[in-house]
Amino acid sequence: MSDNNHLCLLGLIFLSSLLTGVSGVDYVHVFISSGEDVRLPCNNALQDCTSTTWSYNNRFRDSAVELIHLGEKNKDTERHERLSLGSDCSLNIRNISTEDYGSYICQQWTGENGKHQKQGPDAGVYLHVLHVSSSHTEISSGLSVTLFCRLYSYPRVSCDDLVSSERIDLFWVNQTGVKSDSRYQISSSSDQCIISLNKTLLNEDHNREWRCEVTQKDQVKSSVTYTVNSSGEKTSHYQF
Numbered sequence: 001m002s003d004n005n006h007l008c009l010l011g012l013i014f015l016s017s018l019l020t021g022v023s024g025v026d027y028v029h030v031f032i033s034s035g036e037d038v039r040l041p042c043n044n045a046l047q048d049c050t051s052t053t054w055s056y057n058n059r060f061r062d063s064a065v066e067l068i069h070l071g072e073k074n075k076d077t078e079r080h081e082r083l084s085l086g087s088d089c090s091l092n093i094r095n096i097s098t099e100d101y102g103s104y105i106c107q108q109w110t111g112e113n114g115k116h117q118k119q120g121p122d123a124g125v126y127l128h129v130l131h132v133s134s135s136h137t138e139i140s141s142g143l144s145v146t147l148f149c150r151l152y153s154y155p156r157v158s159c160d161d162l163v164s165s166e167r168i169d170l171f172w173v174n175q176t177g178v179k180s181d182s183r184y185q186i187s188s189s190s191d192q193c194i195i196s197l198n199k200t201l202l203n204e205d206h207n208r209e210w211r212c213e214v215t216q217k218d219q220v221k222s223s224v225t226y227t228v229n230s231s232g233e234k235t236s237h238y239q240f
């Protein structure tokens with residue numbers, strides 16, 4: 001494709017986003033834990049994925065980045081190696097990192113020679129990434145550790161917004177699945193959702209699992225399990 005066509009297509013994308021605005025996109029929420037693989041659906045009107053364009057944005061970017069351009073991976077993006085286009089034009093991302101959260105938009109275009117026309121409505125995905133980190137890498141009995149479970153989200157600015165408008169919530173649960181405890185502190189003052197679990201480790205906590213869950217409308221969407229043992233090893237594994 002020539003540069004002219006490329007420019008023209010970019011212009012069209014820009015124009016159409018001006019015309020439709022954000023409200024012209026049908027968004028779905030997808031939740032995933034860091035380290036997992038994810039598939040973002042494109043409500044494709046067309047079978048042929050060479051018409052598919054995926055773009056990405058989050059609040060730290062001035063403008064959207066094209067990840068897939070008419071079925072071709074844009075090799076300039078830092079994470080292109082983790083991306084692939086599914087046979088149904090979905091966007092697959094391997095080994096999710098906390099930097100992958102944001103808004104993804106799938107568009108489909110027909111035509112050639114600079115006369116591209118968008119087909120169907122844009123499909124949008126808000127990708128939320130759940131990640132757990134620990135205040136200490138070395139764990140031993142008697143030590144006070146804090147586990148932080150954070151949901152990286154876009155476009156909501158505050159956690160309160162997420163909770164009230166999307167009914168998205170975070171919980172620490174113990175091995176019997178019981179939620180909440182006075183030791184668990186949810187912080188919503190920052191611009192991101194973080195729930196921390198603060199605990200002085202006892203011998204009996206050896207190999208104990210703590211699980212952080214993200215729920216939407218009271219349904220568990222993703223969770224991370226964190227296991228500490230007194231040898232200083234730590235593991236986290238992920239389940240959906």
Ligand SMILES: *[C@@H]1O[C@H](CO)[C@@H](O)[C@H](O)[C@H]1NC(C)=O
Nearest residue numbers: 034035036094095096097098
């Ligand atoms: C996944 O990404 C992390 C960094 O975010 C890296 O340390 C790890 O090796 C990657 N795993 C695989 C299987 O590529």
Ligand SMILES: *[C@@H]1O[C@H](CO)[C@@H](O)[C@H](O)[C@H]1NC(C)=O
Nearest residue numbers: 174175176177178179180181
């Ligand atoms: C989970 O928490 C509940 C309520 O605090 C408690 O009764 C139960 O024993 C806990 N289970 C485990 C395995 O810690």
Ligand SMILES: *[C@@H]1O[C@H](CO)[C@@H](O)[C@H](O)[C@H]1NC(C)=O
Nearest residue numbers: 144145146185196198199200
């Ligand atoms: C965790 O608990 C310890 C001991 O009570 C306290 O000193 C520390 O500030 C707490 N950390 C957080 C993040 O709440």
Ligand SMILES: *[C@@H]1O[C@H](CO)[C@@H](O)[C@H](O)[C@H]1NC(C)=O
Nearest residue numbers: 227228229230231233234235
């Ligand atoms: C700590 O946990 C890891 C992962 O589960 C395990 O491989 C290791 O053997 C454990 N260490 C001890 C001392 O149990």
